[in-house]
Amino acid sequence: MVRFSFGAPVSDDNFFNREDELSYLEKRLFAIKAGSRNDIAMIGPRRVGKSSLALQMAGHARAKGFKTVFLDCEGLDFESFIKEYGNALLSAELEDRPDMKIREALRGGTVAAIAALSEILGRVSALELSAAFADFLKLRIELERERMTGKTPQSLRELLEATLSLPAKSSSKYVVVFDEFQETATYGLEKQFHAVFRRATQFQKNVVYVYAGSSVGMMEDVFGNKRNPLAGNADILGVVPFSEETSKRFLKAGFGSYGKSADKEALQVLWEGTNGFPAYLNWAGLRCVDFPGKNVSKDEAVRVIEEMASPLSPVYQSVEKQLGRLGRFSRLILRSMAQGNKTATTIATNVPKTNIYVYLERLRKYGLITKNEAGYKIIDPVIRRMVLNY
Numbered sequence: 001m002v003r004f005s006f007g008a009p010v011s012d013d014n015f016f017n018r019e020d021e022l023s024y025l026e027k028r029l030f031a032i033k034a035g036s037r038n039d040i041a042m043i044g045p046r047r048v049g050k051s052s053l054a055l056q057m058a059g060h061a062r063a064k065g066f067k068t069v070f071l072d073c074e075g076l077d078f079e080s081f082i083k084e085y086g087n088a089l090l091s092a093e094l095e096d097r098p099d100m101k102i103r104e105a106l107r108g109g110t111v112a113a114i115a116a117l118s119e120i121l122g123r124v125s126a127l128e129l130s131a132a133f134a135d136f137l138k139l140r141i142e143l144e145r146e147r148m149t150g151k152t153p154q155s156l157r158e159l160l161e162a163t164l165s166l167p168a169k170s171s172s173k174y175v176v177v178f179d180e181f182q183e184t185a186t187y188g189l190e191k192q193f194h195a196v197f198r199r200a201t202q203f204q205k206n207v208v209y210v211y212a213g214s215s216v217g218m219m220e221d222v223f224g225n226k227r228n229p230l231a232g233n234a235d236i237l238g239v240v241p242f243s244e245e246t247s248k249r250f251l252k253a254g255f256g257s258y259g260k261s262a263d264k265e266a267l268q269v270l271w272e273g274t275n276g277f278p279a280y281l282n283w284a285g286l287r288c289v290d291f292p293g294k295n296v297s298k299d300e301a302v303r304v305i306e307e308m309a310s311p312l313s314p315v316y317q318s319v320e321k322q323l324g325r326l327g328r329f330s331r332l333i334l335r336s337m338a339q340g341n342k343t344a345t346t347i348a349t350n351v352p353k354t355n356i357y358v359y360l361e362r363l364r365k366y367g368l369i370t371k372n373e374a375g376y377k378i379i380d381p382v383i384r385r386m387v388l389n390y
């Protein structure tokens with residue numbers, strides 16, 4: 001029985017649907033057992049369920065004997081990426097050793113981190129880690145020391161290469177998920193990060209990489225633009241909202257688990273107000289079950305959908321945070337689109353700016369709008385309503 005949940009990625013009892021995506025992903029994972037590797041780039045707009053899908057897949061992979069690493073790149077700079085990824089790989093490698101509380105020790109500040117890393121280094125062979133881990137640990141300790149003495153780190157590139165090579169030195173099979181991977185496009189090494197990444201990982205036979213990201217255009221650029229080192233390195237899996245049928249099935253199942261049912265019209269209102277975005281379906285579901293009575297009515301559904309885009313709702317706040325990062329013109333363009341304009345020319349009539357195509361392309365890159373035969377369209381129904389207030 002599925003339960004509604006809003007605010008963080010979901011898995012297991014809160015996870016619904018996505019059978020096709022999961023079976024596609026799992027086929028890729030198991031292909032490496034037969035010696036063929038295919039990485040995947042999971043691309044979709046905000047709040048569509050990418051992280052949840054990646055987590056659920058990682059859970060299945062773990063149950064099938066893979067070691068799994070999940071690294072959220074959001075907010076990580078180059079150095080913290082290297083550190084966090086290294087920490088995650090160490091914890092994965094030592095996860096069967098309950099005496100090794102790696103993550104906690106490494107978070108305890110520089111002195112504690114050096115002590116923890118040195119302890120592992122001293123026990124590399126007893127812990128049955130490969131020699132590559134010893135090299136990695138020495139570089140990590142060196143970096144921590146440089147940081148402690150305020151020196152500019154000399155060894156970052158070497159440490160990055162040592163870290164990226166670790167999973168291939170393991171005797172286990174690995175699934176490595178990088179969430180919000182587009183963030184790495186801005187990393188140091190004079191824009192060579194992806195080139196180094198590719199060189200270090202391309203011949204690894206026991207690792208599948210899954211890259212998830214919400215900046216649709218940036219992800220397409222990283223994996224599709226021939227000038228970029230990772231182009232062609234991953235097959236793209238588009239993550240889209242639930243269909244009408246799935247959305248209604250999800251709501252019914254969710255209501256059922258709270259001992260409730262819903263009118264047909266109520267389900268229709270909830271579908272139209274959420275366009276199948278799982279985050280919105282969950283939030284609306286939770287609000288609907290707050291009403292007394294066993295049946296969700298159409299009026300209640302209408303109230304919930306109205307409330308969803310009002311300033312006090314957490315949905316509003318999450319969307320506002322995303323829109324807050326945009327400039328004024330981008331927001332005016334979105335407003336013009338929400339008013340019903342679909343072509344660049346008509347959109348531009350409400351925007352005092354001439355280079356409309358540059359802005360439209362940027363909004364597409366951020367995953368906020370799509371373009372098809374019918375013209376430009378805002379993907380997210382809550383964004384569509386909120387920008388009307390600008």
Ligand SMILES: Nc1ncnc2c1ncn2[C@@H]1O[C@H](COP(=O)(O)OP(=O)(O)OP(=O)(O)O)[C@@H](O)[C@H]1O
Nearest residue numbers: 005007008016046047048049050051052278279282
């Ligand atoms: N398969 C699913 N079944 C049920 N609910 C889901 C599912 N996937 C996502 N959700 C709902 O959507 C919300 C957002 O999911 P998630 O964080 O996975 O999306 P995301 O695409 O990674 O978003 P963001 O771009 O903001 O990181 C979850 O908190 C949950 O409420």
Ligand SMILES: [Mg+2]
Nearest residue numbers: 050051052179
């Ligand atoms: Mg996410």
